[in-house]
Amino acid sequence: MQNSKIRNMEELASVSGISRPTLSKYFNDPDSVRASTRKRIEAALETYDYRPNIYAMNQNRRLTKNIGIVVPYLADPFFAEIARVIEDLVIEGGFRPILLSSHGNTQQEIENLDSLQSIRPAGVLMAPLGRNSDVAAAERFCAEVPTVLFDNSIGDLGEAFFGLDNPQSVGTMVKYLCSTGEPPAFFEMRTPTNPNAYKRRNAYIETMEMLGLSPQLIQVDGDTWEFEKIGYEGGLDAIQNRRLGTNTVLCSNDRLAIGFLAAAYECGLRVGRGPSYALRVAGHDDHPYARFTCPPLTTVAQDYAAIATKSVEAILSLIESGERAESRVTTLFSGKLIERVSA
Amino acid sequence: MQNSKIRNMEELASVSGISRPTLSKYFNDPDSVRASTRKRIEAALETYDYRPNIYAMNQNRRLTKNIGIVVPYLADPFFAEIARVIEDLVIEGGFRPILLSSHGNTQQEIENLDSLQSIRPAGVLMAPLGRNSDVAAAERFCAEVPTVLFDNSIGDLGEAFFGLDNPQSVGTMVKYLCSTGEPPAFFEMRTPTNPNAYKRRNAYIETMEMLGLSPQLIQVDGDTWEFEKIGYEGGLDAIQNRRLGTNTVLCSNDRLAIGFLAAAYECGLRVGRGPSYALRVAGHDDHPYARFTCPPLTTVAQDYAAIATKSVEAILSLIESGERAESRVTTLFSGKLIERVSA
DNA sequence: ATAAATAATTTACGCGCGTAAATTTTTGGC
DNA sequence: GCCAAAAATTTACGCGCGTAAATTATTTAT
Incomplete structure (x- = not known):
């Protein structure tokens, strides 16, 4: 497979016979180029080892393909599981998940939001700490970045909230x-x-x-x-x-x-x-x-598959529309009784 | 505090009276500029809200400040805990941790390494899946990126290994x-x-x-x-x-x-x-x-505090030296008997 | 006070890509 | 086979920063 390594899109353009702007379009969205062109690009990608420089891409794009995921405490298997499902759905949607845990710590949550803001995510899915969240910081963040809350809510922050009834x-x-x-x-x-x-x-x-x-x-x-x-x-x-x-x-x-x-x-x-x-x-x-x-x-x-799915759907449609929600939507899911031995 | 927002380093240079290259030096390493200059920069940072564009920085730097952390299964609280400790130590060392879980899945581990490679990390800490790891892929990765393995080892891959005896x-x-x-x-x-x-x-x-x-x-x-x-x-x-x-x-x-x-x-x-x-x-x-x-x-x-500490120290010193280890070092820690009720 | 060492500044270029406008080529419908 | 529409190409500029070399300013040692 991989013969000579390609250093940038320019070089790929020469060897593939496709112009750089078209390649750029392809990497942005493979379906945005003609099927025959796509074939040719993908054939070139088979023989030449190349992947676009993610930094150069994100520097110039209006919107990155990053979606932040913030959970309050990742060492809790409940959040680890829901984060895993969310990650998969985000990837499926063509985005890049960035998972951060606040470790139950107010300062860490603030730093996570700060850190996310500096990577200019297209959107963020966040399960806040709750009482220990810095509401002002979260508010400032939500004003800048489209954010969907899940698991628990702070005030009426974010574009939408998905949780348990x-x-x-x-x-x-x-x-x-x-x-x-x-x-x-x-x-x-x-x-x-x-x-x-x-x-x-x-x-x-x-x-x-x-x-x-x-x-x-x-x-x-x-x-x-x-x-x-x-x-x-x-x-x-x-x-x-x-x-x-x-x-x-x-x-x-x-x-x-x-x-x-x-x-x-x-x-x-x-x-x-x-x-x-x-x-x-x-x-x-x-x-x-x-x-x-x-x-x-x-x-x-808790139906966390539903919570994860709906949350991701919500942020993806927000991103796609490019607009902010006119008002926050709250969706609550029902819990299901699981009878075991203890009671 | 934050008055007018600053859009780039150039603007910060004008309002602070410090030249842009000096600011660049400062953000690379605050201690690399004179104390008096540092004071002036930090004073400006107090009044003007600015943070460097992370993409522009990483695009041009020889080495990013990213350190990847790969664990086989994050829903296991053991790995969640060790990852948390590692994250903290990485931040303390002035780097940016990127945590990825392979979710017990071979393909996911490969994708994690791929994904890491595209962000050009300064180094990576990795606990491999083990038998299900794609050895060839891991080998190729280790050849490109300084990697320290922990928890378990595959062959003699990586610059160092830290685990349990x-x-x-x-x-x-x-x-x-x-x-x-x-x-x-x-x-x-x-x-x-x-x-x-x-x-x-x-x-x-x-x-x-x-x-x-x-x-x-x-x-x-x-x-x-x-x-x-x-x-x-x-x-x-x-x-x-x-x-x-x-x-x-x-x-x-x-x-x-x-x-x-x-x-x-x-x-x-x-x-x-x-x-x-x-x-x-x-x-x-x-x-x-x-x-x-x-x-x-x-x-x-398991003394995972020790494993975490030593692994991070190893990768940091590798990064600092800018060299690859001449030979792989394996360090094993002793386990400590914990007597409880069950046996 | 002067020279030597250190630090900051100026100038200039490049990184790899996004993107826009104008132009040329290809496609599909008739 | 022609024509309008769609897609690809060419050309050109800019993003925000790193970095190098040459110059100037400041500090430290003598």
Whole structure:
């Protein structure tokens, strides 16, 4: 295959017999040149090893082919998975994904936005930190770059938002738990960094009251993204000091639940549904590890394939249109109950 | 602060009274200009909002400030964590990390290397897929770009390799297990994608033979990166068909162990050390979730802070020297036994 | 204070490509 | 086979910066 190396488009033009502007058009969009010309170019590309200089391209293009993806915490397999799906869809759309994690850190999120701005992305998909996001910085960024938010929202920033319908998903779970055993207490962080957590708390309270039951919150301390640790330590404390008040616990998310399960196990509490078990524990999100906990975790699955797909579609159509959305559109997806052994 | 926006270095030169070449020097390396000049530049940067065009910079520089980081599977929290540490160290070194995951996929790894090559990185840190890596492609890449491998090695590719001393770590674990109970069987994938897995198998066999014991391999099928699932299904099969042959199981890695624990739990086998337990299970790596399994997993911790630090130091010094290593250096770190409840 | 060393400036060119306008060639419909 | 439309080519300029060489200004040492 690759014979002599080609140094730039000019050289490729000489050896291929195609003019440089036409080659430029081809690399911008292969379908923008005649089929016969495309064949000739691709034949030349087979024999000569050449790829356009990405820096020279991006310097002169009005718009780059870069799409930024910002997630709050990549070490969380949930975000790793959704980022992977998004990356694939972005590539499929002919763009170049740039994945950045904020590592749960405000300053890092700001730097990520800064860093993205300096590469002039065509658009950005962002799952913000939430309470710890620098709203002013995010606002400035969204004013410059077409941005679609997902997972959680800050104010009405961005051109669109795709996320979970927390009232629906939590409501479904609470009703399920109530109809199959004791009403659940709600296990959560006292001051969560994630706005979804507040929505889930409220959804829990509202559903309980709707059912004529009195809600009970078990709130634990912690303000990091080490949710398993927080769930474990808070769970241990709650169990040992008998702050549970019921045999059914609904955790605000699966990672907290994983920690809570570890605490229950350590305390010798058998978790599961039925007379021979001491405790029921449910989670929320259908985290990749939820099916491998002991016992497997009953939870509500987020449709992250849908969230990813719709988010990418939204940013691509924004880019294609070249316009900004007239108003922000919010789309919420339903969660799906996943019955396993734990509750 | 930011008054009028500056469009390029030329404009910054006029308003700051510093010549453009000097500004260029400053942005290349702030310490390369006189302190008084630096002060003046930084003062101007305070009042005028300007950042150099990254594309124009990289187009003309001999060497970019980009450092690529390639991991085989970012949805594995182990790699997510090590990538995070590496990213931080790279930034600290004044470079720009570009994180890419191969998602366990050969084609994706090739594309990652391709993609990296087109951004002309100063250097690359890479944890290869292993058996599924395209050796020829990797070889071609390493010939072009200074590359340091970590976690696992392919042939003697790259300028340096940093990883775990598997014989030491597995040996330690085997000896620990033998001295505290029955000798372990070794639970692993039949044809692992990861070369480390082979080294661990061999280390297990050698240590057992050294102790005058007969090694026993429990091999399960599976060739994806969904290790928990493979461990669970293989574990279920091994337990139900009584293929264990001992009450002690050493898993080739923690993710397999997490799956195996789920299988043991489902079968009603109590896992832990002591007369009241049916089974001991140990893992390897000290995965971020290992302390939250039920029961908490006894394992061998990889010193990934050391691996990350040394890898980054190596690539930075390679870049600084501007030379290629005369010969590849391999550095192996010891694993540390982490005693928890499971074994 | 003077010379030597260091740093900043001026001038000038080039990197590889995008893009626009004017021109020529090719294509498809009749 | 001709003609209008579409596509490719030629020509030419510019993007924002790196970098080199020659010159001038500033600092440091003597």
